[in-house]
Amino acid sequence: MTHDDAEIALQKRLDLIRAARGNAVPLEDVAEVVRAILDTMSGEISAKDLHVYNELEGLARIIRETKREIAEIRPEEIKDEFLPTATDELDAIVQSTETAANAILDAVESIEAVIPNVDAAAGEALSNATMAIYEGCNFQDLTGQRISKVVNTLKRIEERVNVLVEAFGTDLEGLAAGVSSGGGGDGREDSHLLNGPQHPETASSQDEIDRLLASLG
Amino acid sequence: MAVDKNMRILIVDDYKTMLRIIRNLLKQLGFDNIDEATDGSMALQMLRSGTTYGLVISDWNMEPMTGLQLLREVRADAGLKALPFIMVTAESKTENVIAAKEAGVSNYIVKPFNAETLKTKMSSVLGDF
Numbered sequence: 617m618t619h620d621d622a623e624i625a626l627q628k629r630l631d632l633i634r635a636a637r638g639n640a641v642p643l644e645d646v647a648e649v650v651r652a653i654l655d656t657m658s659g660e661i662s663a664k665d666l667h668v669y670n671e672l673e674g675l676a677r678i679i680r681e682t683k684r685e686i687a688e689i690r691p692e693e694i695k696d697e698f699l700p701t702a703t704d705e706l707d708a709i710v711q712s713t714e715t716a717a718n719a720i721l722d723a724v725e726s727i728e729a730v731i732p733n734v735d736a737a738a739g740e741a742l743s744n745a746t747m748a749i750y751e752g753c754n755f756q757d758l759t760g761q762r763i764s765k766v767v768n769t770l771k772r773i774e775e776r777v778n779v780l781v782e783a784f785g786t787d788l789e790g791l792a793a794g795v796s797s798g799g800g801g802d803g804r805e806d807s808h809l810l811n812g813p814q815h816p817e818t819a820s821s822q823d824e825i826d827r828l829l830a831s832l833g
Numbered sequence: 834m835a836v837d838k839n840m841r842i843l844i845v846d847d848y849k850t851m852l853r854i855i856r857n858l859l860k861q862l863g864f865d866n867i868d869e870a871t872d873g874s875m876a877l878q879m880l881r882s883g884t885t886y887g888l889v890i891s892d893w894n895m896e897p898m899t900g901l902q903l904l905r906e907v908r909a910d911a912g913l914k915a916l917p918f919i920m921v922t923a924e925s926k927t928e929n930v931i932a933a934k935e936a937g938v939s940n941y942i943v944k945p946f947n948a949e950t951l952k953t954k955m956s957s958v959l960g961d962f
Contacts, residue, residue, distance in 0.1 A: 746857075757851045802896075812894065828927060
């Protein structure tokens with residue numbers, strides 16, 4: 617039955633009821649009319665179909681809502697401004713710590729150069745002090761490695777935002793495709809072991825490393 | 834047996850500042866013959882260049898060739914396989930130490946380290962000095 621046929625049938629049924637009972641129609645008669653109309657559509661729209669249509673409508677609503685939320689966070693701005701700025705700032709930190717460390721090393725080396733000119737006790741004191749400064753300068757390497765980890769994370773976020781920007785407005789299903797697994801693998805055969813510096817609270821100490829090495833024979 | 838302080842030591846790290854720190858610490862420990870490489874492949878070339886080295890002190894996380902890859906290459910090379918090799922790295926997870934040990938590392942120093950640790954580990958590999 618087409619939509620027009622159904623409408624004509626419904627109109628006839630309503631006219632008959634109105635002729636018999638006027639405008640005061642009992643609920644049982646309304647239910648009977650609806651049942652009759654549904655019966656005439658049997659084979660065209662099943663209850664299962666209706667359920668699927670409802671689900672699809674629900675999904676469409678979720679997609680519309682998601683698009684609106686994506687638009688609100690302005691992914692273009694994140695991609696073009698926020699992430700590059702953050703990466704540049706972090707690179708600048710690495711650069712400035714390296715410059716600072718080298719300035720310290722320059723100064724220490726000039727102190728070392730005069731050690732032969734002072735008496736033995738003073739020379740030893742200076743030598744111990746300069747060695748302590750060298751040890752302290754380890755920070756630059758660790759700072760650089762930690763920041764590199766953050767920069768890599770930002771790059772992965774940028775990759776995902778790029779996919780989002782490309783997919784936005786066309787097909788959100790494309791979001792999942794085209795994004796790397798994000799495992800951090802970089803082609804080096806031991807990349808799964810390149811974790812970088814651990815947090816001080818969880819990092820193994822030299823003593824723990826020594827015990828582990830000893831236990832390995 | 835006394836350690837020959839004139840031995841040539843190859844230090845490998847992609848951070849120039851770190852190379853400078855290790856070089857200066859080694860100088861304070863009495864070792865002056867020091868060469869530098871900034872990744873595993875450069876180090877391997879130097880090791881195979883004909884120069885005789887008595888010790889390699891290498892970082893792990895470098896590109897294109899890591900310290901672990903360098904270590905494996907060294908241990909697989911008939912002319913280099915007995916070369917003492919100390920890993921100096923921020924990688925302190927158990928899996929890292931096991932991987933390095935399995936690859937034949939002579940000793941393992943976790944960053945940040947101090948001169949005393951460097952001296953102790955060098956002594957354990959080379960003998961007292």
